[in-house]
Amino acid sequence: MSTLFAKALQLLVGSGTIQLPLLRSGQRPLRDLTERQLIQLESEIGRTLFGPVPKGHRREFFNLDSTTWIWHEQWRDDYGQPHEMTTRYEVHERGILKVQPGPTYTDVGGQELENLRVAAEMYHEKVMRDIYGRNHRTGKKLL
Amino acid sequence: MVSPNETGQHTTYHIPGEGYSFAAPVSAAAEVGGSNHEWDAATVASLLGHIGSVLSLVRENPDAPELPIIPAHLLTQEDVDLAV
Numbered sequence: 486m487s488t489l490f491a492k493a494l495q496l497l498v499g500s501g502t503i504q505l506p507l508l509r510s511g512q513r514p515l516r517d518l519t520e521r522q523l524i525q526l527e528s529e530i531g532r533t534l535f536g537p538v539p540k541g542h543r544r545e546f547f548n549l550d551s552t553t554w555i556w557h558e559q560w561r562d563d564y565g566q567p568h569e570m571t572t573r574y575e576v577h578e579r580g581i582l583k584v585q586p587g588p589t590y591t592d593v594g595g596q597e598l599e600n601l602r603v604a605a606e607m608y609h610e611k612v613m614r615d616i617y618g619r620n621h622r623t624g625k626k627l628l
Numbered sequence: 629m630v631s632p633n634e635t636g637q638h639t640t641y642h643i644p645g646e647g648y649s650f651a652a653p654v655s656a657a658a659e660v661g662g663s664n665h666e667w668d669a670a671t672v673a674s675l676l677g678h679i680g681s682v683l684s685l686v687r688e689n690p691d692a693p694e695l696p697i698i699p700a701h702l703l704t705q706e707d708v709d710l711a712v
Contacts (some may be wrong), residue, residue, distance in 0.1 A: 492712055515690035515691075516690060516691065517708065520687045520688070523687045523690075524687070527683070537707065539635050548676075548679065548680050549680075550680055550684050551677055551680040551681040551684055552677065553680070554676060554680070574676070575631065576676050576677045576680065577673060578670065578672050579669065579670055580668075580669030580670055580672070580673050581669060581672060581673050581674070581676065592669065593669070593672075594669060598669060598672055599667060599669065601672065601676075602672045602675060602676075605676050605679055606675070606679075606703065606704060608679070609682075609683070609698075610681045612676065612683065613682075613686075617686050617690060619686070619695070621698075622688075622697070622698070622700075622703065623697060624694060624695030624696065625694075625695075625698055
């Protein structure tokens with residue numbers, strides 16, 4: 486298992502339940518949080534970008550690093566059987582490669598590419614403002 | 629194959645055979661997806677790479693006085709609709 490995938494898996498599954506405090510704007514002790522905790526906070530925003538999460542589903546969407554975005558979904562089917570799907574979007578110079586279990590590799594294009602672009606831009610703007618207190622265009626701290 | 633299915637404020641894109649759906653806020657899609665601009669795969673990849681680099685830096689040092697600026701041509705002209 487690659488280090489990258491192990492890192493993403495640890496973020497998704499964790500090594501136990503982490504109870505992050507409810508963080509208010511301007512009161513975030515960001516320096517006290519690990520990279521993992523910050524990404525989990527980001528995912529709280531990321532999971533809202535695709536509309537309501539259906540009952541019984543768990544969704545995570547986050548940026549892992551400069552070349553990787555993760556979308557994870559867990560749900561139970563009509564028979565109560567658990568399912569999960571982790572999709573890794575790899576950033577390459579010529580485009581985005583979607584990696585799913587199997588593994589299968591697909592170039593992202595068409596409407597999915599557009600959806601991913603919109604989601605990433607929204608993620609960037611909301612995360613920069615709501616978590617890091619910064620303007621997403623300039624990178625400067627908000628007053 | 630991705631097909632849109634309007635559901636209230638959001639457009640849900642069902643991906644047959646993959647067991648889940650990929651949805652994007654329809655308001656944001658209308659705002660920024662607008663489609664006078666053709667976003668090719670390499671440009672989207674560049675955008676996602678820049679965003680990822682900036683976020684990695686700010687995670688390492690949340691108090692960094694300056695962060696790299698994402699090239700303006702990669703960002704939409706209008707701010708995305710955040711009412712989601």
